[in-house]
Amino acid sequence: MKKVKIITIVLAIILVSLIAFAGIYIQTQNRMENKVKDYQLGSELKGRRVIELEVSDTTTETDENGNETTAAREQSPEILTEENYEIVKNTIEKRLQNLGAQDYIISLNKEDGKIRIELEENQNTDLLAYYLTASGEVKIVEKDTETELLNDSMVKKASYNYSMNSEGSYQVYLELKLTKEGQAKIEEISNNYAVLANEIEEIETAQEEKENAENTEDTGTAEEGTENQEAPETEATENQENTKKIAVLKIADTEYDIEKIEKNKITITVGSATTNNITLNNNLSMATEIVMLINSGKYPVIYDVYSNRYIYDDINSDIALYVTLAMIAILLVILIGMIIKYRLKGLLSGISIIGFIAILTLLLRYTNILITIETIGAIIITIVINIVLNVAILNKVQKINSVNEAVKNGYKEIFLDLIPVMIISLVFCFSGWTNLNNFGMTMFWGFVLIPVYNIIVTKTLLKLIEEN
Amino acid sequence: MKQLTEKKKKILAFSVIALIIVIGIIVTIVLGFNKELKYKQNQSIEIYVEQKVDEKKIKEIANQVLGKKNLVETIEIYQDMVSITAETISEEQKNEIVNKVKENYEFEQTAENTAIKTNVKTRIWDMYKNYIIPFIISGVVVFVYMIIRYRKSGILKVMLRTLIIPIIAELLLLSIIAITRLPLGKFTPICVITVYIISIVYVIRRNKK
Numbered sequence: 001m002k003k004v005k006i007i008t009i010v011l012a013i014i015l016v017s018l019i020a021f022a023g024i025y026i027q028t029q030n031r032m033e034n035k036v037k038d039y040q041l042g043s044e045l046k047g048r049r050v051i052e053l054e055v056s057d058t059t060t061e062t063d064e065n066g067n068e069t070t071a072a073r074e075q076s077p078e079i080l081t082e083e084n085y086e087i088v089k090n091t092i093e094k095r096l097q098n099l100g101a102q103d104y105i106i107s108l109n110k111e112d113g114k115i116r117i118e119l120e121e122n123q124n125t126d127l128l129a130y131y132l133t134a135s136g137e138v139k140i141v142e143k144d145t146e147t148e149l150l151n152d153s154m155v156k157k158a159s160y161n162y163s164m165n166s167e168g169s170y171q172v173y174l175e176l177k178l179t180k181e182g183q184a185k186i187e188e189i190s191n192n193y194a195v196l197a198n199e200i201e202e203i204e205t206a207q208e209e210k211e212n213a214e215n216t217e218d219t220g221t222a223e224e225g226t227e228n229q230e231a232p233e234t235e236a237t238e239n240q241e242n243t244k245k246i247a248v249l250k251i252a253d254t255e256y257d258i259e260k261i262e263k264n265k266i267t268i269t270v271g272s273a274t275t276n277n278i279t280l281n282n283n284l285s286m287a288t289e290i291v292m293l294i295n296s297g298k299y300p301v302i303y304d305v306y307s308n309r310y311i312y313d314d315i316n317s318d319i320a321l322y323v324t325l326a327m328i329a330i331l332l333v334i335l336i337g338m339i340i341k342y343r344l345k346g347l348l349s350g351i352s353i354i355g356f357i358a359i360l361t362l363l364l365r366y367t368n369i370l371i372t373i374e375t376i377g378a379i380i381i382t383i384v385i386n387i388v389l390n391v392a393i394l395n396k397v398q399k400i401n402s403v404n405e406a407v408k409n410g411y412k413e414i415f416l417d418l419i420p421v422m423i424i425s426l427v428f429c430f431s432g433w434t435n436l437n438n439f440g441m442t443m444f445w446g447f448v449l450i451p452v453y454n455i456i457v458t459k460t461l462l463k464l465i466e467e468n
Numbered sequence: 469m470k471q472l473t474e475k476k477k478k479i480l481a482f483s484v485i486a487l488i489i490v491i492g493i494i495v496t497i498v499l500g501f502n503k504e505l506k507y508k509q510n511q512s513i514e515i516y517v518e519q520k521v522d523e524k525k526i527k528e529i530a531n532q533v534l535g536k537k538n539l540v541e542t543i544e545i546y547q548d549m550v551s552i553t554a555e556t557i558s559e560e561q562k563n564e565i566v567n568k569v570k571e572n573y574e575f576e577q578t579a580e581n582t583a584i585k586t587n588v589k590t591r592i593w594d595m596y597k598n599y600i601i602p603f604i605i606s607g608v609v610v611f612v613y614m615i616i617r618y619r620k621s622g623i624l625k626v627m628l629r630t631l632i633i634p635i636i637a638e639l640l641l642l643s644i645i646a647i648t649r650l651p652l653g654k655f656t657p658i659c660v661i662t663v664y665i666i667s668i669v670y671v672i673r674r675n676k677k
Binding site: 044052105106107108109114115116309310311312313314373374376377381417418419420421423424427428430431432433435436439 | 507539540541542543544545547551587588589590591594595598599601602605606609610613614617654655657658661662664665668669672673676
């Protein structure tokens with residue numbers, strides 16, 4: 001009966017190993033498809049997006065007919081300095097961090113300002129690539145002449161919020177906090193210009209009315225005399241309002257309405273008030289984007305994307321095969337050593353180790369862990385810990401001749417010593433860096449699986465032999 | 469007598485480690501670390517082959533023309549473009565590569581309209597800076613744990629061991645990398661992590677004695 005139990009467990013291990021290493025193939029639409037989830041490869045094993053930025057030397061303008069014309073752009077040599085290139089590099093890094101990028105390398109050539117960014121390829125990569133050169137330039141300009149009245153060096157920080165009005169609609173607001181210089185400037189602007197949305201609306205309505213009135217003036221002149229005598233006061237105030245020029249706020253060349261100006265901040269409306277969830281979410285993501293662009297800083301030098309390419313990594317399938325074969329060979333040597341030293345118990349322990357590796361690989365696939373070089377390292381470390389635990393248990397079984405005691409002592413000896421390694425793995429799990437995070441996660445799952453698996457499988461097998 | 473030989477062994481081991489670290493520091497100051505080709509200042513050419521490229525074939529050509537120190541990578545999702553990188557690529561080498569690739573594939577691009585691009589080098593700091601904070605945090609937590617758990621062995625002794633052994637182990641690893649001119653690259657972090665873990669386990673074993 002016990003032999004049957006041992007054989008059943010061994011067969012179960014073989015089955016799990018076959019599923020993990022070979023897969024389950026089922027015919028789907030005239031082709032065989034592996035139903036076992038595939039590994040998710042990291043950028044070092046799969047490929048990465050490489051974006052190269054160069055200092056812009058051309059500018060593209062679109063005419064009324066939609067034709068694009070390219071002209072030379074000259075950036076002042078005073079701007080093209082090492083310090084400014086470094087500022088751009090740091091700003092790019094801040095943007096990537098704000099957007100949650102977890103795997104990137106930024107390289108800068110300080111001589112010509114060339115910047116090379118390597119990004120992990122996933123569903124966000126295109127968005128990250130877009131934000132590398134997107135502008136978040138804030139300025140207030142005179143509407144008619146485009147004269148700059150306030151620029152983004154006077155903006156300290158941006159934030160956003162949303163609130164519900166009395167009609168139940170949600171309005172998203174952007175708040176721009178100003179520097180001292182900005183505060184003085186906005187006071188001056190609000191004294192001399194119409195900047196608030198309602199002020200501008202009033203002026204524009206008045207202008208429209210005036211234009212309409214002028215148009216009617218042309219058609220009828222006789223009745224005018226009497227009307228002019230009746231309203232001299234209203235005209236005077238209207239004229240005063242009309243003398244105020246209009247100033248508009250632009251972010252990345254898009255006009256936004258100013259809702260309110262306080263001492264140190266400007267409140268802007270993003271989109272219109274809405275009860276629709278989709279529109280609200282769109283307005284919120286627009287506000288998030290603007291806030292991220294403003295807070296990460298501006299580029300003192302204008303850059304253009306020189307190339308944006310997906311590059312496959314040079315670690316090809318041959319190298320992966322050689323590494324796997326080498327690992328299998330080392331594992332076989334260890335297992336043979338265990339069989340020679342511990343005989344039947346060694347053989348069963350070895351089979352149990354193979355089953356452990358199979359379950360670990362399945363676990364990594366279903367917990368969506370990215371396979372990076374660090375993950376492979378963590379897998380090897382986990383397997384080594386499992387082998388050391390098995391050898392410790394077998395040694396103790398030989399000495400004290402009781403599987404229960406041997407397992408208890410083995411666990412105590414190994415796991416107490418490994419508490420700092422568990423701490424390291426746990427800290428790495430919370431790291432925002434893909435490679436470390438996946439190392440930590442693999443180690444974490446390893447530390448969960450090792451005790452559970454060995455209690456269920458290895459201990460049972462050894463006990464069955466002991467009882468036999 | 470046995471104790472004396474143990475002591476001698478220890479002194480010898482420490483001397484060898486110290487010597488390796490000193491040589492490593494000197495090599496790093498004089499020559500710096502060697503880096504993987506793609507992180508060094510390098511030159512590359514890109515060839516649009518218009519069909520899926522056999523990387524091995526291109527690698528053979530690159531090895532013939534540029535020697536073994538080169539990097540062949542396929543570009544874009546269809547792998548119909550190839551980038552060949554080396555520390556330097558001369559006009560003659562470029563022409564030879566393009567012409568040899570042309571012997572194997574039919575495509576429009578010619579040697580004349582293939583440009584040699586000088587690529588940006590990556591600073592070691594930029595390659596590894598994101599690993600530093602998690603290492604420091606885990607180090608501090610482990611340090612506190614060691615002091616609490618092994619306080620009976622003498623707090624100062626435990627503190628020194630927990631600090632010095634991992635630092636020496638990492639310095640030894642980096643010195644070996646510097647002396648042997650092994651390139652720093654994607655395999656370096658896992659080596660550093662493994663040595664860190666081994667050194668911590670060693671500290672525990674020492675504290676238990």
